[in-house]
Amino acid sequence: MKLEDLGWDDHFRTQFSNQETEQGVLPARVSQGHRGGFYSVLCEEGEFLAEMSGRMQHAAKDGGGLPAVGDWVTIRTYKEKNRAIIHGLLERKNSLSRKGVSGRKSEIQGKITEQILAANIDTCFLINALDNDFSVRRIERYLTTVYNSGITPVVVLNKTDLVPDPEEYLDQINKVIFGVSVIPVCGLTNSGILDLSAHIQAGKTIVFIGSSGVGKSTIINRLFGMERQRVNPVRESDQKGRHTTTSRELMLLSEGGIVIDTPGMREFQPWMVEEEIEEAFNDIEELSLDCKFRNCTHESEPGCAVQEAIKAGKLDPDRYCNYTRMRREARFIEERTNLGTQQTERKRWKAITKLQKQIKKDW
Ligand SMILES: Nc1nc2c(ncn2[C@@H]2O[C@H](COP(=O)(O)OP(=O)(O)OP(=O)(O)O)[C@@H](O)[C@H]2O)c(=O)[nH]1
Ligand SMILES: [Zn+2]
Structure with a gap:
């Protein structure tokens, strides 16, 4: 297996060569997390x-973070x-x-x-189904989160068979x-799947996100053809006994390209919007009903009930x-998601003024 096929590139090569690595320490990519560490x-x-080594486990407890699927780690093997x-x-x-x-109801709420x-x-x-649940607004929210993470998004419109005119x-x-x-595709008939493949390159890692039922598994299976079934069971043993897993969370496509598909990724959601935050912090929202100004930001306004609650020790700072x-x-x-809308507005307005000038000229 070549490291480059697994996604190894200069970003990691530089780090690895700058480390004082001892003999026998190799780079490796995490393909799955199992129970028991x-x-x-x-x-x-x-x-x-x-x-993980004992030292790394300690560091992880101190907030150093645990490896996740897709991470590059340094290992020593015991063949x-x-x-x-x-x-x-x-x-x-x-x-x-x-x-x-975390802990919506508890004291550490927030x-x-x-x-x-x-x-x-x-x-x-980003997989979407052309059914009743289709929402451009949701696509925008997903896209912003993906963009802000420094990842290239591709919007996929699945289930084109369900609508008369996907172009709409x-x-x-x-x-x-x-x-x-x-990219419009149909997971049932395989149409458009080749257009998807055009966005997959050797050594590049891809993920699939989107609500439940939009067709992520169907499309991933289409990309893999029959080979997805040919996974070797990984033997996993821990104190709780032995069990076998039969699916991998990081898989290589035979044409090149790496697919990460984990149960957690399937539940990936865009970041919270303001209403959801207000719901999670409803005690603060309730306090704010007593603020002097209705549009109080609770930062420096006079007569702010939220600031008063903090001073009175009723609200944790x-x-x-x-x-x-x-x-x-x-x-x-x-604001970022509204940018697109503003740009359309500007374009539309430009078109209108142009048209108006045209009309004036013609008359
Ligand atoms: N009509 C139609 N149905 C499709 C298409 N692609 C997938 N489906 C169906 O949609 C349902 C859900 O597909 P999945 O691939 O399991 O969806 P998923 O996104 O993986 O769902 P989760 O596993 O819950 O995240 C299945 O019954 C598929 O057969 C399509 O192009 N057209
Ligand atoms: Zn206030």
């Missing part, structure tokens, strides 16, 4: 069942046992994560949590979204900070 990793010597020890984690190019507010779902991704296929949906999207490839930070983040995202 075990990982499957792929490297030049093949696939190994790995676990006779097909085992490996992970000694380090190379810096990620990017990642997709699940951000949320703490931002981040779980890395997949790391080092080049292209993200393309038009809807092109009105608000610019510079993103939009940390929780308040989280609230303002998340709200700011949501606003930032909203």
Whole structure:
């Protein structure tokens, strides 16, 4: 197995060669996380069942982070046992994560949590179904999150067989979204799947996101043909006994290209919008009903009930900070997503003024 086929590039090569690596330490890519702190990793010597070194486990507890599927790690192999020890984690190019507010009902309500779902991704296929659930607004939200993660998005419109005119949906999207490839496909008939393949290159890592039922599995299976079935079971053993897994979360396409498909990725959601934050922080929203000004930002206005609650020790200042930070983040995202709309507006307006000038001339 060549490292380049697994996605190894200069970003990681430089880091690895700058490290004082001891003899026998190799780079490897995490292909699956198992229970009990075990990982499957792929490297030049093949696939190994790995676990973190004691030192790395300590570092992880101190917030150093755990390896995720797609991560590049440094390992030492023990070939006779097909085992490996992970000694380090190379810096990620990017990642997709699940951000949320933990403990909605508890006192630490409002703490931002981040779980890395997949790391080092080049292209993200955002799958949508042309059914009742189709929403351009949702596509915009997904796209912003993907863009902000430094990943190239490709919009896929699946189930074209369900609508008389798929072009209509393309038009809807092109009105608000610019510079993103939009590909209509049909998972049932395989139509358009070749157009998808054009966005997949050797050594590049792709993921599939989108709501449940839009056809992610169907399309992934189409790309793999029959080979997806030919996966070797990974033997996994821990204190709780032995069991076997039969699917891999990081898979290589025979034509080149790496697909990451994990249960977590399937639940990937765009970041929260303002309404969702308000719901998670409903105590602050409730307090704000007593603010003097209706559009109070709760930052420096006089007569702010939220600030008063903090002073009176009724509201945890940390929780308040989280609230303002998340709200700011949501606003930032909203503004970014509205950019497309504004640009369309500007274009439309330009077209109108041009037309008006034309009319004046003609008369
Ligand atoms: N009509 C139609 N149905 C499709 C098409 N592609 C997939 N489906 C069907 O849609 C359903 C859901 O497809 P999946 O591939 O399981 O969807 P998924 O996105 O992987 O769903 P999750 O596993 O819940 O994330 C299945 O019944 C598919 O047969 C298509 O192009 N047209
Ligand atoms: Zn206020």
